[in-house]
Amino acid sequence: MKSHPRLKALAYSVSLAVAQLVASSAYADTAVGVDTGMGNALNPPGRSGVPRPVNPDADVMGAVRHSPSGQLYGVPLQEQTTTKTASGWEYSAGVEAGLLEGNGDKKNAKFREYKDLKNGLYLNYFETEAQNKDTAMYMQAFGGGTGSRDQFYSALFGHYNDWKVRVFFNETQHVFTDTWKSLYTGDGTGNLTIPGKNITAAMANVGAVVCTPALPCFTYGGVTYANAAALLAINGGATATTAGQTLNATSGLAVQGINAQLAATPYSELGLVRKKGGVRFDKNLTNSWKSYVSYTQEKRQGARPFAMNEGNNLSTEIAEPIDYTTHDFLAGLQYSEGLTQANLRASVSLFRNNIGTLNVQDFLLSEIVNNGAVQTATYDLYPDNKAFNLKGEFARDLPDFFKGRFVAGLTWGTNREDDALLPPISPAQNAQIQAAWAPAIALNPVLVPTLTGASAGYAANTALVSNWNTVNALSQPTARQRIDNKGVDLALNLKPVDDLSVKGTFRFFETDNKGGYMAYNPLTGQFGRGFADGNNVGALDTVVGFSGLTVNTAGNCYIPPGYPNTPNIAPMNCTFGLGNTIVPGQNTPVFGQARSTRQTNIGLAADYDLTKFSSLNGSLEREYFRRNFRERDKTWEDKLKLGYVNRDISTAIGDATLRASFETDRKRGGVYNYRTFEDLGTGLPGLNIATILANANKNPVATDPYFKLVVVGLFNRYSYYFRKYDQADRNQNIINTRLNFSPRPDMDFGVNFQLKDAKYPNSFYGLQRDRQNTLNLELNYQPSTEQSFYAFYTYQRAKKLMAMNSGVAPVPAVLPAPCTLANINLYGFAVCSDTLGGLNGARPFTSAWTTDSLDRNNVLGLGFQTDWRTMKFGVDYTYSTSSTRINYGYGATAINGTPGNQATVAALAGIALPNMTYSQNMLMFNLLMPIQKDLSARFLYRYEDMNIKDWHYDGVITGAVSAIEGGTLLLDAGPQNYHANTFGVMFQLKL
Secondary structure, eight states: OOOOTTGGGGHHHHHHHHHTTOSSOOOOOOSSSSOSOOOBTTBOTTOOSSOOOBOTTOOHHHHOOBOTTSOBOOOOBOOOOOEEOTTSEEEEEEEEEEEEEESTTOOOTTTSSSOOOOSEEEEEEEEEEEEETTTTEEEEEEEEOTTSTTOEEEEEEEETTTEEEEEEEEEEEEEEEEEEOOSSBOTTSSEEBOTTOOEEEEOSOBTTBOOOSSSOEEEETTEEEOHHHHHHHHHOOTTOOOTTOOOOTTTOOOOHHHHHHHHTOOOEEEEEEEEEEEEEEEEEOSSSEEEEEEEEEEEEEEEEEEEEEETTTEEEEEEEEEEEEEEEEEEEEEEEETTEEEEEEEEEEEEEESOOEEEEEOSSOOOHHHHTTOOEEEEEOOOOEEEEEEEEEEEEEETTTTTEEEEEEEEEEEEEEOOBOOOSSOHHHHHHHHHHHHHHHHHOGGGGGGOOHHHHHHHHHHHHGGGTSSGGGSSOSBOOEEEEEEEEEEEEEEEEETTEEEEEEEEEEEEEEOOOEEOEETTTTEESOOOOTTOOOOSSSSOOEETTEEEOTTOOOOOOTTSOOOOOSSOEESSOOBTTBOOTTTTOOOEEOOOOEEEEEEEEEEEEESSSSEEEEEEEEEEEEEESSSSOSEEEEEEEEEEEEEEEEEETTEEEEEEEEEEEEEEEESOOOOOOTTTTTOSOTTOOHHHHHHHHTTSOTTTOHHHHHHHHHHHHHTOSSEEOTTTSOEEEEEEEEEEEEEEETTEEEEEEEEEEEEEOTTOSEEEEEEEEEEEEEEEEEEEETTEEEEEEEEEEEEEEEEEESTTOOOSOSSOOSOOOHHHHHHHTTHHHHHHTTOSSSSOGGGGOEEEEEEEEEEEEEEEEEEEETTEEEEEEEEEEEEEEEEEEEEOTTSSOSOHHHHHHHHHHHHHOSOOEEEEEEEEEEEEEEEEETTEEEEEEEEEEEEEEEOGGGTTHHHHTTGGGGGTBOOOBOOOOOEEEEEEEEEEEEEO
């Protein structure tokens, strides 16, 4: 029954939770070692299910105690009565169990997101403590939620001042959605299949229809369909009657297959359960040396929604399986004697994904012309990995050197991942390709050299399978990823005079990425991606094949000097074939960059006592970053902070304490690198910007419009104007104020206010401004040991502004015509946008746009507890609400059309999106009624409701099936509103 008078410290975290639309929080701690927070929704950490009464020796004034900042402490509690055994053990124990009814079984994802209330018998909490003063042995144990998916248990036993062992186990469920409709069987496994769908190729003639390599026959659901009729019959059509019909990829017509299947599929739930357990052993080796070792294991099992772009340009959702196991080992030594302290810690973390790949059967049969019989998408899921870390700390008091203290820390770690890579053609695809096309080639070997058109593509693809269905087609068989880190922290604290303290700090931290990957096939001498599941290239030039590997009649793939080439296959181009001009690799990433960073922080801080109760403090710090493979090689930020503290202010309404600070930061950096391709590792070796421009100026737009689309699109991809916010220039100011009042000895009132404003002055494309203001009010009142009251309120307002050339014209109104490297360096890529006839047809700065988001969050909490005769009564209430508004603005030519249409469309788009809103009420009543000395009854009532409006999910429930017409099939209806009532009768027994 203990209430929460200290809830004001939670106001900030509650506000952040509201901003993220999270209805409740998981209390399990995933930190390294043994969890420190154990509990669930009915038993938050620090709240016992078997409360103790107030210490009867504490009078009103004795119960009211203040911290140095003027805040109230909780009232002192009575020690629980113990029972002593003949062997000298003294113990106490308690248990609370009873019955829950109401909406505990409610199937709503947000209601059940991190908790598992159930109607029926419920073991809410138990605890026990025991000690033997003669042997100095002791033990403690507690737990709750037994049998639920949020159960928790902890036990501690040991020998005072010698050793101790702690073990724990807890579960936390995470429900993602309860409105899931799946088209597949096998959710939660590594294979998602369409019920009853099994496509095989047949070369035997069907009736009077002859099956050919170009138009083979397919067997589906036990029925064989001939050539052109196969697509209509398998995917569904006007006359199709086969079970499991879906959508015709060519016509785009929604037919009864998907509609019927989804209509007959009830809603289901996707979620996971996290189970974590561990043990820790602490041992005092000597008076100066201590040691500890721990092990924890965490398992996560379940499934969550996962986006997929199906092979016929249809975006949908599938269930990603989750079956993770993480092992954490921790060991350390601690030393403390006299003026010297030292710590040494070593940790090992091993992550294992027990489902390595996910195979998904396409529910639409791909068009024969481009993709053959590839009907399975294969995803390589998160790889196994491991991390090792060492940390050493040393501290030494220097009493003879300005009462100083020196602190040093060293860290080293390595993170490694060497998972086996998958071949470009997965086993599932390989079987389908071979089954479809190998028999065709075998039956018609004499036709292979003379096949033309689509048939030539089939022959070439079949011949290439052996060059791509093996790990030998990769530049390396395993990932070989490794990131090492090392760091040093130094600090020296000095007190040159009694009223002045000075601190100097130095920190260096480096991440050395030794990984990276090159997309190169040594069997063919080609760079770029290989066959892509379910994607087709399109009818650009004379190409047949798969995305990223296209047949081109004009020449071979680009082979840089020094790399082998095996021209024993049909001529292939890694990326694009552009008429008679080959510009391979210009827009295809072939390198996985190994990005490393170095961070250095140097700081100086001072604190000066003005009086016995007030002081001034200040600090100055420079933070310096060096990066590789980033647009900016280096950035630096200067931070200045000033503060004032007064712990003894007399006012008309009572004593007060004040803490205030002001911080101003200024970040700048080296030259922003506008170059791309080879510089950023995204193109083929030797293809720098000068090479691309040389080819660009050889290709007039009129003769090769596709080149215009590719090159200009490439310049937009690596915009000259864009500034990534972590590297952009920034000016930031932060104001913090904290004021505590004590109007009465038994009351405290606190006000906290923060202003945070960040501007990006040189970002004329990207994040422009980021503001966040927070106000927090708190009140605690303890008129007696039998009564307490608390209240808090938090308001937060955050605004972000994104823009493209908002109010900035970095290039002149008239640009030079040549799209040359020199002009790009002077004026940016706008010169190429005009010369090549960009997609917008105008210079970027003339089509400026802006978007701003405004978030408002409110959190209100109230609660009180009072004794009523022999009973205790308590109420806790929390109200949370948030609102997000998104507005758009446009320049004169941002939207195509006449000036009148421009203004009309811009105004409509700017206000078209409604606010996204969220609100939640949580109310808890408790009445504790003694029955006998050691037996009490607790009556509880819990009410929750949540209302959410989010335009992302508008119409999803009613439009999920028809959405396939627009190329998107949504299978999750999103979060749903709810209200829930839970009643409970619990009996508390003390032993």
